[in-house]
Amino acid sequence: MLQLTDITKLFNPGTSDEKIALMNISLQFKPGDFVTVIGSNGAGKSTLMNVISGVMKPDLGEVRIEGNAIQQLPEYRRSRWIGRVFQDPMAGTAPRMTIEENLAMALSRGKKRGLGRGVTFTKRGIFREQLQRLGIGLENRLNAKVGLLSGGERQALSLLMATFTKPQILLLDEHTAALDPARAELITSLTESIVREMKLTTLMVTHNMEQAIRLGNRLIMMDKGRVILDVPEERKSSLTVSQLLGEFERISGHQLSDDRIVLG
Numbered sequence: 001m002l003q004l005t006d007i008t009k010l011f012n013p014g015t016s017d018e019k020i021a022l023m024n025i026s027l028q029f030k031p032g033d034f035v036t037v038i039g040s041n042g043a044g045k046s047t048l049m050n051v052i053s054g055v056m057k058p059d060l061g062e063v064r065i066e067g068n069a070i071q072q073l074p075e076y077r078r079s080r081w082i083g084r085v086f087q088d089p090m091a092g093t094a095p096r097m098t099i100e101e102n103l104a105m106a107l108s109r110g111k112k113r114g115l116g117r118g119v120t121f122t123k124r125g126i127f128r129e130q131l132q133r134l135g136i137g138l139e140n141r142l143n144a145k146v147g148l149l150s151g152g153e154r155q156a157l158s159l160l161m162a163t164f165t166k167p168q169i170l171l172l173d174e175h176t177a178a179l180d181p182a183r184a185e186l187i188t189s190l191t192e193s194i195v196r197e198m199k200l201t202t203l204m205v206t207h208n209m210e211q212a213i214r215l216g217n218r219l220i221m222m223d224k225g226r227v228i229l230d231v232p233e234e235r236k237s238s239l240t241v242s243q244l245l246g247e248f249e250r251i252s253g254h255q256l257s258d259d260r261i262v263l264g
């Protein structure tokens with residue numbers, strides 16, 4: 001279980017440039033929860049992901065996984081519980097290394113440095129089997145340099161790498177936003193099946209309102225560092241994009257300003 005209690009994060013505190021990125025955020029996620037996260041520009045969505053993954057420490061509050069407070073642990077020490085996929089397909093992989101070298105690296109995640117990074121015969125078999133699940137033929141290209149793959153192929157590989165060692169939590173930071181619609185749909189359905197099969201607690205930031213409603217079992221809306229709406233599955237399934245935008249306006253008192261918004 002992932003639990004956030006009274007998380008506050010300020011940037012440049014005490015200066016004229018002070019920004020409240022997160023203000024008293026308390027959220028609890030059950031194993032297998034698939035939560036879509038939407039909000040206006042600068043609402044704090046990426047900061048929330050960064051505080052959970054350990055890229056940043058909160059100024060106040062606790063991040064707990066399975067009851068253990070981890071907010072002071074550095075990112076690399078949280079990696080056995082948390083996988084993350086970014087918007088930029090280059091971010092989750094090493095482009096100069098081959099597919100199998102990248103997977104070997106993913107497999108050694110959370111283990112002591114230098115251990116188990118080589119590609120053995122047995123590992124190659126596991127890699128082929130796992131890549132096959134993606135259904136895009138990467139299992140036949142183990143020695144291809146990742147930098148030569150298309151954005152969609154790289155994002156599928158990033159997804160596999162982020163979940164290779166069966167983390168409990170998956171953070172998706174607009175991971176389909178840089179792809180064309182067909183590739184985005186492929187990555188979305190791969191995401192859904194991986195999340196379902198592995199029962200991952202998943203937080204997915206998206207600017208696509210239709211996707212935010214359609215995917216997952218809970219929707220969180222953020223504005224100015226706060227969670228302003230938390231929609232459970234029962235209500236989410238009957239929600240429309242215009243109702244969602246209307247709710248945002250009603251609660252926040254202003255229109256959703258998002259330069260990357262996609263309505264559906």
Ligand SMILES: Nc1ncnc2c1ncn2[C@@H]1O[C@H](COP(=O)(O)OP(=O)(O)OP(=O)(O)O)[C@@H](O)[C@H]1O
Pocket residue numbers: 011012019020021039040041042043044045046047048
């Ligand atoms: N490193 C930083 N230094 C200073 N301010 C920052 C930093 N990172 C984020 N902020 C500020 O914190 C607030 C929250 O930013 P964050 O990136 O989390 O928002 P977001 O919801 O992900 O926005 P967007 O959808 O535009 O990417 C914003 O006001 C932003 O300008």
